[in-house]
Amino acid sequence: MAAQKSAHPAPNSTRRSEKSRRAIYDAALALVAEVGYPRTTIEGIAARAGVGKQTIYRWWSSKADVLLEAFLDLSEQASRDAGPEYEFAIPDTGDLAADLKAVLRLTVDQLKDPRFEAPSRALAAEGVVNEEVGRVFMTKLLEPSLLLYVDRVRAAQVAGQVRQDVDPRIALELWVSPLAQRWLQYTGPISYAYTDTLVDYALYGIAPRAR
Amino acid sequence: MAAQKSAHPAPNSTRRSEKSRRAIYDAALALVAEVGYPRTTIEGIAARAGVGKQTIYRWWSSKADVLLEAFLDLSEQASRDAGPEYEFAIPDTGDLAADLKAVLRLTVDQLKDPRFEAPSRALAAEGVVNEEVGRVFMTKLLEPSLLLYVDRVRAAQVAGQVRQDVDPRIALELWVSPLAQRWLQYTGPISYAYTDTLVDYALYGIAPRAR
Amino acid sequence: MAAQKSAHPAPNSTRRSEKSRRAIYDAALALVAEVGYPRTTIEGIAARAGVGKQTIYRWWSSKADVLLEAFLDLSEQASRDAGPEYEFAIPDTGDLAADLKAVLRLTVDQLKDPRFEAPSRALAAEGVVNEEVGRVFMTKLLEPSLLLYVDRVRAAQVAGQVRQDVDPRIALELWVSPLAQRWLQYTGPISYAYTDTLVDYALYGIAPRAR
């Protein structure tokens, strides 16, 4: 998966063309956005990137693999661009509900960003059917974000805003999963109001009821 | 989509061979289970069903379409077989938590049934990337089940076990979506304990806190 | 081949639809003229004739068979129309060369008639590759005409204008075959001057005539 360190066969060299790699990322993301994942082909990517097919096969094992790396690359760029304030932690103002709502509103914005939509849907879909892609997608892209929620929930437990016996890994699914499903499976509209509501329903479940 | 009433192109006739339709459903489901969705081909289905390719193309517009109908058919059979007790309603013993937990345990069993696993994952995945399939999958397969939850939550509202201002459509996502995501995206294990926990977390959010 | 008396399977009936037969002939000839023999299909003929495919398969065994009969029918019509003067004999004015030249000029005209060109080329071609069609084409269409030449040459032998030891069957090939080949295989242009020359060469040879 990782370009630099391993790659599938074993060409293994520092003489790799950086220019080609960038061109392939750009072509892959552009094609997925324009014609969709299934109609994006390795040949198409190669042609658009002005690159030989072998150059792709040398460094990646599949279409999904190319796209995964391209998207990872895009995400890194984006989070560098977006400034570091939401990169490594969820804010802790002491008000868990407010903090979660704020972060989820940012997530809603990002889900609606057209640059991200096509490739991430594509990868999520591929991940459903191709377990390897699924795991990489999960561990590289989703897991880091989820860990931030775990930390924030733990902090809230320490602060007495969440019951001690609550499992943070399950708790966060109460707001993450509904949002993810609506987005992935078109099961409903996505809005600030919706995510706010999710937080409210979830929190009153996990907060101590004795007031 | 619907075989009987219209079909995509317009050949449309009462002279359709029921035997072929059944053979195609069986072949399609078997192949998806055996080799997975991407390696399931129309040619393969036709060959296995002992049917000409044209007979498939005459009545369905794509591999996804065939599989969708095949799975729909399978589901109908299954719910007829499984007896009608959980077919049209969620039991109402007066204890919402117990009722939800019982139904979710059944769902867990069904998700692990190998007959269902391969085709439904495949369809869900296709639905992520192909909006039309997604909507059909949603409206024909998911929606009916979700409506049962809506009804049960409404009943609980009448009984005073759920707050009046809660939106049942959102409430049900608190337990349905986490389960769906773990299953679809391998984001965690699925067990009775897990679904029981989901119900507990969710309920204490939507039940009136004032005691 | 012959519709009335045998037909391939054995449907055998006087209840055959004359209207359909005519429509099939017309459609077949029209299609061959319009799109050529290879792109003429049984389905196309049936559709154009407003006839079920089975009606064709019931009475004929192949595309070539349909066309053969259609063309036979057309030829009969044509010779009825053209008056009977050249139908049953080659004129015998006592001047063999003049008589042959006259008949060949008529043949040239007929070969250039667009109604005949497409189907007869098609049948001749099919006959080259399909021996059965070749024999029927030969015996039903060509042979009768060739016999007229045999008769005329025999008369010339009696009249002392052709040597007694000449085989009329071979003699006639001296003018018939060159014309046929030019027409069928595009090996040269066809004109009155050409056929006149053929007759002269055939009658008197190409060697200097000791006079």
Place this chain on the structure above:
Amino acid sequence: MAAQKSAHPAPNSTRRSEKSRRAIYDAALALVAEVGYPRTTIEGIAARAGVGKQTIYRWWSSKADVLLEAFLDLSEQASRDAGPEYEFAIPDTGDLAADLKAVLRLTVDQLKDPRFEAPSRALAAEGVVNEEVGRVFMTKLLEPSLLLYVDRVRAAQVAGQVRQDVDPRIALELWVSPLAQRWLQYTGPISYAYTDTLVDYALYGIAPRAR
């Protein structure tokens, strides 16, 4: 048509696989000989040659085109093998009749050679119906042989054995066309006696020779 210099579409390259080309020629000729032209398919040729279909479509435009080149290749081989004595000229012993008879007997042998029969009939037939094939067949295969006759007849004119006003192009048809037609259209048997007779009739005519 010509393989080396251009090819129909425009892939065009020196990187063409010679091995594949040979395998395709061999497979095509073998199949035509075994199952006949109409039952010879591009898929069949590709399979037998151990070659992808695309490799055929890349370099040739049709079944007829493949066969034409294959046969051209075979002919070149054959004339190289057969020694050069009849390759570039018809012998000139001073006796035109004897020389023509000798060459025609060789032609009769060749027409009965099973290696040649199937493909050349097939091509001739295709040429009747497909003008382009017909012209190539004519110019590449027939024309060179016919020119030899033209030269020999001209020499005979110089030697005073053929009249000065005779057109050699037409003269040669007197023996070539009858033979060709009998062979192509099954209109009669082919033998040395037959071709000898044709030469006699052609040279001296069928009319009584005033002596």
Place this chain on the structure above:
DNA sequence: GCCTAATCGAGACGGTACGTCGAGTCTTAGT
């Protein structure tokens, strides 16, 4: 002049081959 069985139109069926696309591998020049 009605009855009934063969023929008719229509077109779905199991097949074969078509010509195209793309996958992944391999070869050739060029840098």
Place this chain on the structure above:
DNA sequence: ACTAAGACTCGACGTACCGTCTCGATTAGGC
């Protein structure tokens, strides 16, 4: 050594027709 280019084998695509097989709906002939 890696690259761009692209030919190669292979497998699937979706389409066109083949020849066979039902389906009602005429339709012509023997009663």
